[in-house]
Amino acid sequence: MPSYKLMYWNSRGRAESARMLFTLAGVAFEDYRFKEGEWPELKGKKELFPLGQAPSLIIDGKALPHSKAINRHLAREFKLYGDDNEQRRQVDVISETVDDIVSKIIPIHMEKDEAKKKELLGELNEKTKPFLTFLSDNAGERFFVGNKETLADVIVFWLLDFLVPMAPSVLTDYPRLGKFYNGIKDNSKLTEYLKNRPVTQNYRTSRTSRRSDAMSEHTYKLMYFNTTGRAEAARMLFALKGVEFEDYRFKEGEWPEIKNDKKVFPLGQCPVLLIDGKPLPQCKAIIRHLAREFGFYGANNAEAAEIDIVGETVDDIVAKALPAAFEKDAEKKKTVIEDFRDNTSKPFLPYLNDMIERAGGRFFVGNTESVADITVFCLLDFIFSMLDNARETYPALAKFHDGITENSRLSEYIKSRPPVPGM
Missing domain, CATH: 3.40.30.10 (Glutaredoxin)
Structure with a gap:
């Protein structure tokens, strides 16, 4: 072999x-x-x-x-190309038809202009209709060709796996394709693999931004003020994964009118993440859910524990910094900031500085991005704007922050996000 x-x-x-x-x-x-x-x-x-x-x-x-x-x-x-030349011909026809459909989808996947992307999505049904109709007409009870699995079945499932998140109605518009797709998922030799394969995007993104190049099984709507604050880590997780979401920012005066709608804001607080219309409150619950869902919570339980340590340390620092952020009296504010800088931020900021330095300067946990990197970056956005000398005091954190800003999968998102207050 x-x-x-x-x-x-x-x-x-x-x-x-x-x-x-x-x-x-x-x-x-x-x-x-x-x-x-x-x-x-x-x-x-x-x-x-x-x-x-x-x-x-x-x-x-x-x-x-x-x-x-x-x-x-x-x-x-592997003897998955049909039993004779006639069956191989059928496999090839199915495969080429899939290629025709993919050629209609890829421009949508690659389009960066949101208005143009929406326009292309609107045209997708008509452009793919003859090809999907052909596939539907040629779908057998279980297999496309013969009486066992072939390359044709794999290719059509692969196509539908890519297409369904973009156009969910395809499975109901073409019920024979829906039956085939669900049969592969739920009752086939591939079922166990499909359930256990890594949770990744269908296609990689060249550089991620707020728009999505990855398709999601769910619809997401993140609701918060027009600021970074407690929603920004969630926005960055969506950006890092390349998953589409609606970034809903309250209009001036809107929040008092909608905050008591318990169907949307169960605790009368924000942010809230609506997942398929169901609200998920509490910013840390939102962040942890998305990190797990998108594969940014470590490769194993030990890494997840390290991520939790970073997250709790960030929370300690935020708790110490918030009084300075919300103090309105200028003189008191100056005193509170000085106390934070010289006393209450320690030992937490030095701990994070030493931790990223020991880790090599790029990732807090493991050898790829995790939610730990995002929560620290959001914290530093706030701290560096508040403390004039923080970058010099904590050089490893400054280098980490610069690396995320200038040379990471989040760089494009960070550079293009709207300029708004941090808290």
Whole structure:
């Protein structure tokens, strides 16, 4: 049996159908997912990426590029390409039809202008209708071709997995496709894999911003004032994951009129995150929920504990800093800020400074972004604006803050977010 190493980003994208083929065949392979910042270093290695593109499948040390070439090779190798030439023809027709649909979706996925994106989404149904109708007409009771799984089933499921979050009605508009999709999810050789695969976006984003390039199973509406404050960490989690959400900011004078609506604000407080219309109150509950949902709560329980330590330390600092933020008397405010700087912020800020320095300066926990990085960044946004000498006093934290601002997956979001007060 050959050795296999599939190399791609930590997303589904053009590698997911190959992963599913390995699963169907029960063949072991190394599912190598690029670490943050690794791709630019790797893409020039022609022995791994002959075309400077991913995915690449390394078979006994030899690179096979092009996702469709990988899929066809594996399907042939694993006897998932039909039993005869007639069935292979049918598999190819289904696969090419999927490609036609994908060609209509990708421009929407890549579009950065929100108005244009909305326009393209509005046109999607008509543009894909003949192709989806064809697929629906050719969907069998369980399989697209023959009486067992083939590449055609994998490719159509992969398409629907990408399309459904963008156009949920596709499963009801085309009930035979809906039955097929749910059958694969709930009662097939792929069911266990689908339930246990990593929670990642369908396609990686080039750089994340408030808009979404990733699709979500849920609708999200975050409701808060037109400020950063207690909602900003949640906004940054959405941005980091590339998940679409409605960033609803109260209009002038609106909050007193709506705060008593318990169906939206159960505690009469904000922020509130509406998930499929159901309210989730309490900013820390929102942050932890999103971090778990999006995979930013550590790789294991030990890392989750470290993240909690950082979060609780941030809360300690915020509790000490808030009196200074809300003090209206100028003289008292100056005194409270000095006391915070010289006394009440310690030992918490020095602890975080030492922690990020020991961790290497880029991530607080592990070797990738976590909610710990976001909560500290939001804290520092506030602290650095309040304390003139904080950057010099805590150089490791200043370097960390600059790194997130200038050279991270959040840089574009940070630079483009509206200029508003911090608290």
